[in-house]
Amino acid sequence: xxxxxxxxxxxxxxxxxxxxxxxxxxxxxxxxxxxxxxxxxxxxxxxxxxxxxxxxxxxxxxxxxxxxxxxxxxxxxxxxxxxxxxxxxxxxxxxxxxxxxxxxxxxxxxxxxxxxxxxxxxxxxxxxxxxxxxxxxxxxxxxxxxxxxxxxxxxxxxxxxxxxxxxxxxxxxxxxxxxxxxxxxxxxxx
Numbered sequence: 001x002x003x004x005x006x007x008x009x010x011x012x013x014x015x016x017x018x019x020x021x022x023x024x025x026x027x028x029x030x031x032x033x034x035x036x037x038x039x040x041x042x043x044x045x046x047x048x049x050x051x052x053x054x055x056x057x058x059x060x061x062x063x064x065x066x067x068x069x070x071x072x073x074x075x076x077x078x079x080x081x082x083x084x085x086x087x088x089x090x091x092x093x094x095x096x097x098x099x100x101x102x103x104x105x106x107x108x109x110x111x112x113x114x115x116x117x118x119x120x121x122x123x124x125x126x127x128x129x130x131x132x133x134x135x136x137x138x139x140x141x142x143x144x145x146x147x148x149x150x151x152x153x154x155x156x157x158x159x160x161x162x163x164x165x166x167x168x169x170x171x172x173x174x175x176x177x178x179x180x181x182x183x184x185x186x187x188x189x190x
Contacts, residue, residue, distance in 0.1 A: 015180035022172030029165030036158025043157045044097045048089025055082035098152030104156065105145030113140030 032039040055136040058079030089096040112135040119131030145152035 015176045015183065017124060018060060018172050018176030020178060022167070022169045022174075022176060025165045025172060026169030029162045029167075029169055032158060032162030036154045036162065038158075039161060040154045040157035043092045043161060044089055044093035044100075044153070048086045048093065048096065051082050055079045058082065074133050094150065094153070097157055098149035101145045101149040101152030101156055105142040105149075105152065108138045108142035108145065112136065112142060130150035156180055 056079070058075050062072045062076035062079060065075070115131050115135030115138060117127040117135075119135060122128045122131060145156075
């Protein structure tokens with residue numbers, strides 16, 4: 001079978017598919033903005049389901065491995081812990097989302113401290129203020145996430161997902177109209 005050229009692939013594209021998918025993504029992004037708490041709860045619950053499925057695979061792999069394999073015990077323990085975490089995410093998605101916000105806050109705090117330390121250690125002519133600014137912004141966001149973890153989980157899983165879907169929808173609609181504009185240049189009328 002001959003490889004398809006880029007032009008042939010372009011000729012088979014339907015620009016309306018891009019636009020329709022973009023409109024749907026835009027619609028869901030707006031819904032996520034309107035109902036951020038519900039969105040956060042659903043996303044954390046789905047995350048819990050994914051963790052449970054992966055944990056079941058890990059437990060199965062551990063039980064199917066040969067006796068004495070060095071990784072089987074660690075895989076079994078990790079799978080059991082993951083299963084419990086997944087169940088916790090499903091049982092209490094709000095608490096689990098808050099817990100994830102605290103973890104992210106801790107990571108951002110460490111990142112901020114490292115950025116400030118890098119800015120302090122910088123000796124050559126490059127501007128150190130950008131490293132300080134990155135560090136300060138990271139620390140501010142980390143403090144907000146750690147002090148208000150429930151609000152942070154709604155922002156993380158509600159609004160940020162909404163922003164993603166809105167931007168993704170806009171870009172897909174734009175790509176659809178670009179495809180519509182360039183198809184006549186590459187594809188002969190049939």
